[in-house]
Amino acid sequence: MFPYLGLKASTDPRQIDERLQYQPTVFEFYTQADDVTPSGLTHLRAMIDKVRNSGVQAIVIHHPMSYLHYHNEVAVKASQHPRAYDFVMSSTENLIEVAQEKDVQLLVHGAYNEESAKIEAEFGSIDAARTLAFKRLDYFQSLGGDHVMFENSISPIFDFGNPVVDQLVQQRGYRLAFDVSHAFIVLRGDNTLLQESMRLLGPQVVHYHLVDSMGMTHDSLPLGTGAIDWQGAASMMNPKATNIYEIDLNDQYDSREMRESHHYFSKIWRQEHDAM
Incomplete structure (x- = not known):
């Protein structure tokens, strides 16, 4: 039952073993470029x-x-x-193949956190860059189907909470990974607007990244230590989705901050739903 103990790790067996001892319900592999080489994919x-x-x-x-x-x-x-283009296309295609073969999910970022000025200098406008991004996401969706999802960013190319982007992802019916902190940062720490975007996109969300923030920078804080209203956010979440706690760890071989965040949010979730 949502929320789940969802933990992330690299493909390092030592990190994986540390996470598995806590019997998570959801596990997310945080891959790197080396993981999509032929030997990396085998591993x-x-x-x-x-x-x-x-x-x-x-x-x-x-x-x-x-x-x-x-x-x-x-x-x-x-x-x-050309090298970056070849990598993003081939790596995504290869990982979609793995996801389908193993019956797991692939999460692809719609963008990251490039500044508007840099995007405009390269593409001429945000709209032009966004059009290209959505063309690529359309292709990945057609290729991956129910094995692929798209995560929101801080970049204006793919930022949930932006009415233009929210409308576009609704029109396309994308399966979504909603990073709560990313949307909160885009919305400059406005919990009301955050909850509205979560409500609007909730039916399409299949996975959440639960992580706190002060709403200014990508700070990746444990839940309860930032400015997100988690009780309000909980009321807008899709309980059919999965989740992980994407928290910056002091030690990559100790998932304590993620596990403590799960304990915190589980209490919030029970309080919210017991009152309904």
């Missing part, structure tokens, strides 16, 4: 089997965040950045 498949054999059924692969020290943007011009 990823083995680690998926390891997690599933431990009893975890809900498994998510998080597409690599960066390539060549830059964010792995789906809105990348093939003519100007």
Whole structure:
């Protein structure tokens, strides 16, 4: 029953073993560029089997965040950045194949956090960059179907809470991964607007990244230590979705901050739903 103890880790067996001892219901692999090489994909498949054999059924692969020290943007011009374009396309296609083969989910970022001025300088306008990003996401959706989902960003290309983007993802019927902190930062710490976006997109959300923030920068705080109204947010969440706690850890081999966040939010969820 939602919320789940959802933990993330790299494909490092030591990190995975630390998470599995707490018997999570949801496990998310935070992959890197090395994980989508031929040997990396073989290892990823083995680690998926390891997690599933431990009893975890809900498994998510998080597409690599960066390539060549830059964010792995789906809105990348093939003519100007051919290596980055080849990577984002081939890695996503290969991971969709793994997701379908292993019957797991692939999470792809619609964008990351490029500044508006940089986007406009390269594409001419935000709209032009967004059009390219949605074209790529349409393709990945057609390829991956129910095995792919798209996560919101801080970038204006794919920022939930932005009425234009919210409308576009509704029109396309995308399966969504809703990062609560990203939307909160986009909305400059406005809990009312956050909850409205969560309500609007809730029926399409299949996975949540639960993480706190002060609403200013990408701070990735444990739940209850930032400015998000979690009781209000809980009332807008889709209980049919899965979730993980995407918290910055002091030690990558100790998931304590994620587990403490789950304890905090579980109490909030019970309070909210017991009152209904």
